[in-house]
Amino acid sequence: MQHVFGPVPSRRLGQSLGIDPVVPKTCNWNCVYCQLGRSTPLVAERREYVPAEAIVAEVAERLQHYRGRIDWVTFVGSGETTLHSRLGWMIRRVKALSDMPVAVITNGSLLYLPAVREELAAADAVLPTLDAGTADLYRKINRPWPEPDFATYIQGLVDFRQGYRGHYWLEVMLVRGMNDTEEALRALAAQIERIRPDKVHLTLPERPPAEPWVQPPDEEGLMRALAILGKVAEVVHPASGAFDLSGYDDPAQAVLAVLARHPMRESELTAALARWGGDAVQRTLAALQRSGQVRVLERYGQRFWTLAQARYAE
Ligand code: SF4
Structure with a gap:
């Protein structure tokens, strides 16, 4: 990472x-x-x-x-x-x-x-x-x-x-x-x-x-x-x-780098990764979720994306 x-x-x-x-x-x-x-x-x-x-x-x-x-x-x-x-x-x-x-x-x-x-x-x-x-x-x-x-x-x-x-x-x-x-x-x-x-x-x-x-x-x-x-x-x-993630070559790398330090709302992630296009962001999040690297957490009535390894009380 x-x-x-x-x-x-x-x-x-x-x-x-x-x-x-x-x-x-x-x-x-x-x-x-x-x-x-x-x-x-x-x-x-x-x-x-x-x-x-x-x-x-x-x-x-x-x-x-x-x-x-x-x-x-x-x-x-x-x-x-x-x-x-x-x-x-x-x-x-x-x-x-x-x-x-x-x-x-x-x-x-x-x-x-x-x-x-x-x-x-x-x-x-x-x-x-x-x-x-x-x-x-x-x-x-x-x-x-x-x-x-x-x-x-x-x-x-x-x-x-x-x-x-x-x-x-x-x-x-x-x-x-x-x-x-x-x-x-x-x-x-x-x-x-x-x-x-x-x-x-x-x-x-x-x-x-x-x-x-x-x-x-x-x-x-x-x-x-x-x-x-x-x-x-x-x-x-x-x-x-906005988060500026233009320094990354790959959306998966960008998502993992930022989520390790900042859980993010999906809308924030989509905006930060806009240059790859909304579909690419959705595909990236789905692939990272399938491979067990990220997950969704509900708090304050909102959906946040976090690293899967982060431990929150449910
Ligand atoms: S546990 Fe407290 S001090 Fe440690 S990283 Fe989290 S907020 Fe910061």
């Missing part, structure tokens, strides 16, 4: 060329809302899941193809980016390839390690997750590997701020009945005050969550979140632009 995907549209990062440094699904958290399904088992070891040289060579090729059409190059993907042990080397190499800014999306759990903080310092933007202001809610929403504990994870986020000169944007996923209560939001606000990010982005689950009961906050919950966090936070709705 290829490790560079998109560009995908992003509200925060414009057209973003994605770099996936791990393989599905490699994560030390098992968030209830994860669009990639459950993390079974949890993986906490830092190692070179994919040869770093191969990833950088692929990035170089894609940067040529998409020259002038992307805004950011973003490490993000089918698990936790900082579990790749040569992430820092890759960030520096990718920055040397072009003048595109480089972002890293991470759950932030390993920022307590000085080596990880040093590696991420080379990025132009770091976007860690903070969904809970208490240890109890952290366990319930993110279902993390036991280490680090909550206090150590938060301290890592605080410590990174001290030395980091790039954009530091926290991401909070709001889940109805979990972190949209007054108590949970006040606890979150207190942690955010300690961490002092440049921005806080509130996001809502809109792709299929690992657990079927996960819902975005209702109007009242969202209003409460804005009232309590509104001074520092803004709601980021999903971007509406």
Whole structure:
């Protein structure tokens, strides 16, 4: 499977060329809302899941193809980016390839390690997750590997701020009945005050969550979140632009590359693969489904295509 995907549209990062440094699904958290399904088992070891040289060579090729059409190059993907042990080397190499800014999306759990903080310092933007202001809610929403504990994870986020000169944007996923209560939001606000990010982005689950009961906050919950966090936070709705999959020679390859990182509605897939024609897209999806590589998942009353190996609670 290829490790560079998109560009995908992003509200925060414009057209973003994605770099996936791990393989599905490699994560030390098992968030209830994860669009990639459950993390079974949890993986906490830092190692070179994919040869770093191969990833950088692929990035170089894609940067040529998409020259002038992307805004950011973003490490993000089918698990936790900082579990790749040569992430820092890759960030520096990718920055040397072009003048595109480089972002890293991470759950932030390993920022307590000085080596990880040093590696991420080379990025132009770091976007860690903070969904809970208490240890109890952290366990319930993110279902993390036991280490680090909550206090150590938060301290890592605080410590990174001290030395980091790039954009530091926290991401909070709001889940109805979990972190949209007054108590949970006040606890979150207190942690955010300690961490002092440049921005806080509130996001809502809109792709299929690992657990079927996960819902975005209702109007009242969202209003409460804005009232309590509104001074520092803004709601980021999903971007509406098209996925640009023109860099692929083959529709099956394009479908597999994008679904490993983004479950998609059929209409999104058809639009992204328009150059092959609607019939070709349908034939490709049917063939990939027959061969057991992709499947359809119903969530929020909609049909999403995902990798067949992704594990969602039914
Ligand atoms: S949302 Fe991110 S941190 Fe949470 S389980 Fe999924 S990949 Fe891991």
